[in-house]
Structure formats: C-alpha cells, structure tokens
Amino acid sequence: MAREKELQVDCIKIDKYFIDSLLSTDLNKAITGDIISMAHKLGHFTIAEGVEHDIQLRYLEEHNCDKIQGILISEPLDEEAALEFVISQEINLINTNIEPSRSSAAKTGRHLRRKSF
16 A cells, blocks of 8 residues: 555455455455445545355445446456447446446446346
8 A cells, every 4th residue: 555656546456355255254344345445545446356246246335336347247258248248238228318427337347237236
C-alpha cells in the first residue's frame, strides 16, 4: 500500500483466496469488505475474481464491490463467444430500459449479470 500512488492504478483486483474465504469464514470477521473499503478510500474501483456462489455475490454487493468475475456470471469464453455474450446482455438491458452504467448489471466484470440473482 505504501507504493500504491507510484503504481498509478485505478483498480484493485481482489484475489480469489479472499472470495473463497467468504464460504468458510464468519462473514462478520471477513476482511474482504475492508479491502473493498480501503480501495475505495484510495480512489480505486474493485474487481472480485472467482465468484462462484450466490453468498459471495451477496456479500460483495453489500460491501459495494464494483465489479465481479467468475463462473457465477459465465464460464470462460473465447473471444467470439464473449463478444456475443456481452452484446446479448446489452440488448437485454436496452429492452428493459435499464441504463447499463447505472444498473446493478454494471457491477460485473463484463458489465452484465445473470438474471437469476
């Protein structure tokens, strides 16, 4: 953290280790929320990697994590399939009159979310 300003980054990626720990730790004692808070106080947005379970997603939403990545959103995709996936999600947002940048769907790493959350 001491060199954070020298790195000139605008994003902090939260390692899957901290996301996985949400499954086995008392959520009141988890430090993942503190990591998110500290990143925000430093002016960075946050990305949580390896989100696989709804409980992880709920915790991250409650602690204002900006974006998520993981199989809860999508299995890994090749470039063509990823572009199709993003376009289909953007069309879904347009058809429901949701502004992507203001919707909760904008929280995911690909600016989309599964409908079943």
